[in-house]
Amino acid sequence: MFEAAELGRKISKRDFQDRLSSLRVELLNMQFGLKDADFPVIVVIAGDDRSGTNDALNLMNAWLDARYLLTNAYGPRSDEERERPPFWRYWRALPPKGRIGIFHGSWTWEVILQRFDAAIDELTMLHSINNINSFERCMVDDGAILLKFWLHLPKSIFKQRIREWQKDPEQSWRINQVDEWMFNNYRKSISTIENVLRRTSKGETQWNIVESSDNRYANLRIAETILERVNKRLKENENKPSESSGSSFPSALDNQTTILDKIDLNVSLPKDQYEHSLREWQSKLSRLARAAYEAGRSSVLVFEGWDAAGKGGVIRRLTAAMSAATYRVIRISAPSAEERRHHYLWRFWRYMPRAGNVAIFDRSWYGRVLVERIESFATEREYRRGYSEINHFEEQLWRHGIVLSKFWLHINREEQSRRFEARRNTPYKKHKLSDEDIRNRNRWEDYKRAANDMIERTSTDYAKWHIIPANDKRHARIQVLQIVCSMLEEALEGKDA
Numbered sequence: 001m002f003e004a005a006e007l008g009r010k011i012s013k014r015d016f017q018d019r020l021s022s023l024r025v026e027l028l029n030m031q032f033g034l035k036d037a038d039f040p041v042i043v044v045i046a047g048d049d050r051s052g053t054n055d056a057l058n059l060m061n062a063w064l065d066a067r068y069l070l071t072n073a074y075g076p077r078s079d080e081e082r083e084r085p086p087f088w089r090y091w092r093a094l095p096p097k098g099r100i101g102i103f104h105g106s107w108t109w110e111v112i113l114q115r116f117d118a119a120i121d122e123l124t125m126l127h128s129i130n131n132i133n134s135f136e137r138c139m140v141d142d143g144a145i146l147l148k149f150w151l152h153l154p155k156s157i158f159k160q161r162i163r164e165w166q167k168d169p170e171q172s173w174r175i176n177q178v179d180e181w182m183f184n185n186y187r188k189s190i191s192t193i194e195n196v197l198r199r200t201s202k203g204e205t206q207w208n209i210v211e212s213s214d215n216r217y218a219n220l221r222i223a224e225t226i227l228e229r230v231n232k233r234l235k236e237n238e239n240k241p242s243e244s245s246g247s248s249f250p251s252a253l254d255n256q257t258t259i260l261d262k263i264d265l266n267v268s269l270p271k272d273q274y275e276h277s278l279r280e281w282q283s284k285l286s287r288l289a290r291a292a293y294e295a296g297r298s299s300v301l302v303f304e305g306w307d308a309a310g311k312g313g314v315i316r317r318l319t320a321a322m323s324a325a326t327y328r329v330i331r332i333s334a335p336s337a338e339e340r341r342h343h344y345l346w347r348f349w350r351y352m353p354r355a356g357n358v359a360i361f362d363r364s365w366y367g368r369v370l371v372e373r374i375e376s377f378a379t380e381r382e383y384r385r386g387y388s389e390i391n392h393f394e395e396q397l398w399r400h401g402i403v404l405s406k407f408w409l410h411i412n413r414e415e416q417s418r419r420f421e422a423r424r425n426t427p428y429k430k431h432k433l434s435d436e437d438i439r440n441r442n443r444w445e446d447y448k449r450a451a452n453d454m455i456e457r458t459s460t461d462y463a464k465w466h467i468i469p470a471n472d473k474r475h476a477r478i479q480v481l482q483i484v485c486s487m488l489e490e491a492l493e494g495k496d497a
Helices: 012-032 050-063 088-092 107-114 124-140 155-167 177-184 188-199 215-238 271-295 313-318 365-369 381-397 413-424 427-432 435-441 444-458 472-491
Strands: 041-047 069-073 100-104 147-154 207-211 297-305 325-332 358-362 403-410 465-469
Touching: 012 358, 012 444, 041 107, 041 271, 050 069, 050 100, 050 147, 050 215, 050 381, 100 107, 107 177, 107 325, 124 147, 124 188, 147 215, 147 297, 155 188, 177 188, 177 427, 207 215, 271 313, 297 313, 297 472, 313 325, 313 358, 313 403, 313 427, 313 472, 325 381, 365 381, 365 444, 381 403, 381 444, 403 472, 413 435, 435 444, 444 465, 465 472
Parallel strands: 041 100, 041 147, 069 100, 147 207, 297 358, 297 403, 325 358, 403 465
Antiparallel strands: none
16 A cells, blocks of 8 residues: 555655645635535544654644634543543544544554554454444545545655654654554554555545655645645535435335334233332332442433323433432434534434443434434435444444443324323423424324334344333333343343443
8 A cells, every 4th residue: 555655755845835825825715615514524644654643733733724623633542531432532523514623643543553552353453444434434424525644654764763863862752652663563563554544445535645754745745635625525515406305205115014013002000010010120220220330331221202102201210210420311302503513423422421321312313214304304315324324323332331222112193192182281291292293293104104114224133122112101111111120130240242
């Protein structure tokens, strides 16, 4: 891979200064033209030339307007970061639409360093590479421009620089353990780097290999590539036809029985039995939740279902058995203006719990394939790729050791109508009935079809959907408590490892 790069490219100081005067104006014009665009720009600057990457990062910050630029440089993970899945810290730092985000080193360099240190084996490295490709594909599919630059020094230049720094006390601070390891194991380190770069260089996520013996040439190459790609996209967007949106329900499926149609909604639980079972299962959940906290085993509980299906009541019975200091209930509504400027998963990554804690989602990321599909807030292309994006997201949570439980609370139309009427006639429940609830009811069949597709395509070995018959609230509450307890027991016993 490095052999194919343009080697020995240089630019004189005079030519550099001549180009720089106009380049800085063009970069700022591009940046201001980007402000109202419907896509972000993600720039990754990494390389075996660590000094060169630092210089490039500093210059990009000097040449661009810092008000519309997000810069992220990463060192060893903090305790907070280690308690979340690996990509948590990267998702949180993604730039919104209309902005440029620069990542120094980032996700690819982290995997390379882990391989250098023998902290991961070959199989784990390949799995990490798969995560990188999925993450980057997710960004690009959502419209982001992703530009990745790898600054490379030929062996002779690399070793010459290290020797010079070693001899100069005022320059020796530039050398760290990675440089020393590469100096002593150059062939092995370059082989590892090329292996990772080759596997993460695909189409719109390919690496730009920049030979950086001459910093002026390398920095101009980075800046001009960013300028060219962004201006090209801005020009394309001027004449870009709007993508059709809307739900798609093939007529051939209209009369098919769905998964939800097979659920027995007649099950019920007598009140006296319910009260006994509630005390029993809440007591058990309390013990298990404390044990999970002490073991550092976090949980994510997802609740979806029909309006008035009883999600809030179930959640209250769960939280009554937990310490308020260890759980958080996240009630999801329409995304804010800030959230709409990011990939739809961005706001959910931010809520991932620390070790031992519990995040409970009343509605969730499944809005992409439910309400956003039905109400045409997402295009058909967007919601269709949502299934695989969600599966990969949940796989990352599971691999990190998070106990992931997903529940669909299912009622029929008659029961929903009865509950709507009860809300309308109960003063302290009136606020729970909205025009949106009524409108959603009128599209019952569409939502049922979308829910069926969701369950079929996102119920996996590591993140199974539990469909809860909820016409009888008491039965639904006890069943959810039982399932949560069972999953915590298995996790604490290591059965899902």
